[in-house]
Amino acid sequence: MPHRLRYPLHDTLPMPGQTLQVAAGVHWLKMPLPFALNHINLWLLEEQAGWCAVDAGYDSADTRALWEQHFGGSMGGRPLTRVVATHYHPDHIGLADWLATRFDAAFHASLGEIALAKAVWHDLPGHDVAALNRHFALHGLPEAKQAQYAERGNTYHWGVKSLPVTFNRILAGDVLRLGGSDWLAIPGYGHSPEHMALYCADKGVLIAGDMLLPKISTNVGVWGGEPDGDPLRQFLASLDRFLHLPEDTLVLPSHGRPFVGIQPRVAALKAHHDERLAAMLAAMDGPMTAYELLPALFGRMFDLYQTMFALAECIAHLNYLWHGGKLVRRRDADGCHRFSIAP
Numbered sequence: 001m002p003h004r005l006r007y008p009l010h011d012t013l014p015m016p017g018q019t020l021q022v023a024a025g026v027h028w029l030k031m032p033l034p035f036a037l038n039h040i041n042l043w044l045l046e047e048q049a050g051w052c053a054v055d056a057g058y059d060s061a062d063t064r065a066l067w068e069q070h071f072g073g074s075m076g077g078r079p080l081t082r083v084v085a086t087h088y089h090p091d092h093i094g095l096a097d098w099l100a101t102r103f104d105a106a107f108h109a110s111l112g113e114i115a116l117a118k119a120v121w122h123d124l125p126g127h128d129v130a131a132l133n134r135h136f137a138l139h140g141l142p143e144a145k146q147a148q149y150a151e152r153g154n155t156y157h158w159g160v161k162s163l164p165v166t167f168n169r170i171l172a173g174d175v176l177r178l179g180g181s182d183w184l185a186i187p188g189y190g191h192s193p194e195h196m197a198l199y200c201a202d203k204g205v206l207i208a209g210d211m212l213l214p215k216i217s218t219n220v221g222v223w224g225g226e227p228d229g230d231p232l233r234q235f236l237a238s239l240d241r242f243l244h245l246p247e248d249t250l251v252l253p254s255h256g257r258p259f260v261g262i263q264p265r266v267a268a269l270k271a272h273h274d275e276r277l278a279a280m281l282a283a284m285d286g287p288m289t290a291y292e293l294l295p296a297l298f299g300r301m302f303d304l305y306q307t308m309f310a311l312a313e314c315i316a317h318l319n320y321l322w323h324g325g326k327l328v329r330r331r332d333a334d335g336c337h338r339f340s341i342a343p
């Protein structure tokens, strides 16, 4: 029987525009998101000369207004000295440039994250909407839906109006000195190219970003820039890096409540993906496209935005089974990839 997660803060949450201290010198902020997933957690670390922000929030008028409240309120008028992004997704990096520019603060991220952020932001070939549509067309997305994506354009710009021009590179295994403590950069792959979680042994705290969430499973998708990739295998392998952290580590996730229980959460995530993989194999009824298999993986219909992530995640599960020898893939005369059980 797996151990359940513990939530040491119970139902205590930071109020909008206020912070809640979760460990010595570590403060929790909640910011809104305009999606079904309606919030992101950010972290402020007390530094000698001001504050370090870990993740910045999605660029919206609401989030900017809340940051303004923090500047004069919870931050006591002290400046941001550093901004760290765990990864390039808009809810994490969206306001990094705005914050860093305003305070002339140093910006830190991994090269993989900043490189992909710039590729997507600047619509580079392979990372633009046309590439997304070509990729999804190979996996059976109907033309009408492709037209909707084309019309919608680059959604990355919705939450990221600008990106920092320069950055300070975080490498896997680096130790960042933040707020008088050492924070170990633990890389994670599969959700984004080079996600960095930060672990502080002194405080017994892991800032997990999106790699370990208490309730929802992290999105793991195959996108147009690396269509034959195997990010699910990378994600599952990355989870093992957290297993040797102490059992009583307080995990600070980007979505949901802080929790204790890395080991049971990793076990549950692995079991979840095993179940999804088994469901896909069971649903395979002759050669099928990823789009045809979407109901087997998720069992429900999605709006346009959710379909994008669901289809990318479906392809990630198929590529995992394909690279693992459980499925074969063929390209049919209609241009679509179809998967079937390996003989």
Ligand SMILES: [Zn+2]
Binding pocket: 087, 089, 191, 192, 210
């Ligand atoms: Zn993310």
